[in-house]
Amino acid sequence: MNNIVKGILLMLISSIGFAGMTLFVKLSGDLPAIQKTFFRNFVSAIIAFILVIYYKESLFGKRENQLVLLGRSIFGTLGVIFLFYAIDNLVLSDADMISKMSPFLVIIFSAIFLKEKILPFQMATIITAFIGMLFIVKPSFSIDAVPYFIGVLSAVFAAAAYTLLRVLGNREKFYTVVFYFSFFSTVTLFPFLIIIYKPMSGIQLIFLLLAGLFATVGQFGITLAFKYAPARDISIFTYSTVFFTVIMSFAFFSEGPDLYSLIGYVIILSAMLYMFFKGRKLTF
Numbered sequence: 001m002n003n004i005v006k007g008i009l010l011m012l013i014s015s016i017g018f019a020g021m022t023l024f025v026k027l028s029g030d031l032p033a034i035q036k037t038f039f040r041n042f043v044s045a046i047i048a049f050i051l052v053i054y055y056k057e058s059l060f061g062k063r064e065n066q067l068v069l070l071g072r073s074i075f076g077t078l079g080v081i082f083l084f085y086a087i088d089n090l091v092l093s094d095a096d097m098i099s100k101m102s103p104f105l106v107i108i109f110s111a112i113f114l115k116e117k118i119l120p121f122q123m124a125t126i127i128t129a130f131i132g133m134l135f136i137v138k139p140s141f142s143i144d145a146v147p148y149f150i151g152v153l154s155a156v157f158a159a160a161a162y163t164l165l166r167v168l169g170n171r172e173k174f175y176t177v178v179f180y181f182s183f184f185s186t187v188t189l190f191p192f193l194i195i196i197y198k199p200m201s202g203i204q205l206i207f208l209l210l211a212g213l214f215a216t217v218g219q220f221g222i223t224l225a226f227k228y229a230p231a232r233d234i235s236i237f238t239y240s241t242v243f244f245t246v247i248m249s250f251a252f253f254s255e256g257p258d259l260y261s262l263i264g265y266v267i268i269l270s271a272m273l274y275m276f277f278k279g280r281k282l283t284f
Contacts, residue, residue: 043212
């Protein structure tokens with residue numbers, strides 16, 4: 001496999017991880033979003049810490065990479081906070097659609113700051129996937145503009161974080177990068193957790209720990225993916241989370257897609273397959 005194919009496969013693994021995270025977060029029930037986010041990042045920090053110690057690597061990375069690591073962590077944390085705000089204040093489909101803007105922004109940021117060339121067929125595939133996403137989420141922009149602005153900011157910050165992952169490349173071990181972000185997020189969110197903490201049952205705690213475990217798989221996958229391949233080649237595969245989420249939703253909640261969503265899935269799957277087979281013919 002060339003590096004593009006490796007990046008694609010890692011992005012698919014990441015999507016499975018984030019879909020599993022979404023499932024267990026939903027199963028955990030009515031808990032504050034900050035509380036759910038804290039436990040997700042706390043578990044990721046522990047797993048990444050174990051890997052860093054096992055491989056005898058640096059917990060906080062090299063001195064020359066501190067600005068990039070810190071920027072990735074700040075942008076990532078802000079992206080999560082703003083995303084939860086958007087979810088709490090918008091129609092869920094609207095918030096979801098806005099969050100899906102981040103892959104497009106990653107490509108733009110990578111082209112501007114990393115000088116990564118965007119090929120015509122790649123741009124066409126990204127646009128096709130975006131059209132498919134509109135069929136799925138069926139946005140209905142109908143409420144105050146401020147939450148939408150916050151939602152856009154969440155996508156901007158997430159894209160900035162992913163772009164910085166690409167900047168890091170092979171300069172840091174992936175588990176160091178994940179630990180740095182997870183530790184930073186956990187410490188940052190802890191004061192808010194103290195303020196809004198809501199008592200949990202045993203099963204709720206288990207679900208949140210499982211959410212953290214799957215989130216770690218997602219974080220490792222996406223961190224490694226951007227290490228292997230340019231954003232323009234693999235960002236589209238973040239949309240595969242939709243398919244895995246639908247399967248889990250149907251299995252656990254008996255929720256199935258409507259006709260428009262099915263059309264969107266076909267469009268996105270077609271774009272993904274086209275990008276995959278074109279990527280296999282390229283050398284990195």
